[in-house]
Amino acid sequence: xxxxxxxxxxxxxxxxxxxxxxxxxxxxxxxxxxxxxxxxxxxxxxxxxxxxxxxxxxxxxxxxxxxxxxxxxxxxxxxxxxxxxxx
Numbered sequence: 444x445x446x447x448x449x450x451x452x453x454x455x456x457x458x459x460x461x462x463x464x465x466x467x468x469x470x471x472x473x474x475x476x477x478x479x480x481x482x483x484x485x486x487x488x489x490x491x492x493x494x495x496x497x498x499x500x501x502x503x504x505x506x507x508x509x510x511x512x513x514x515x516x517x518x519x520x521x522x523x524x525x526x527x528x529x530x
Contacts, residue, residue, distance in 0.1 A: 478510040479518035480528045487511065492528075 483489070488501040488509035495501050501509035507529030518524040 475515050476512040477515050479513045479524045480510045481505050481507050481523045481525050482521050483509045483511045
């Protein structure tokens, strides 16, 4: 019975450690993102635009003023992707 409790405690400790590791990774990954305009699908933008009030409300695919956050360096390699909003 004691070994079963130790095993359960070890499993819980491991899960908590992995959870905090992924949280740290997510925070550092956010630092390496850039806004990529002109590549979001309708309704999949990350923030407000000149024509929509909040995330997820862009009205057209590849809307020039709608952006999504992508890893740094990726945007300019995407067809239609730009680091500056287009009208």
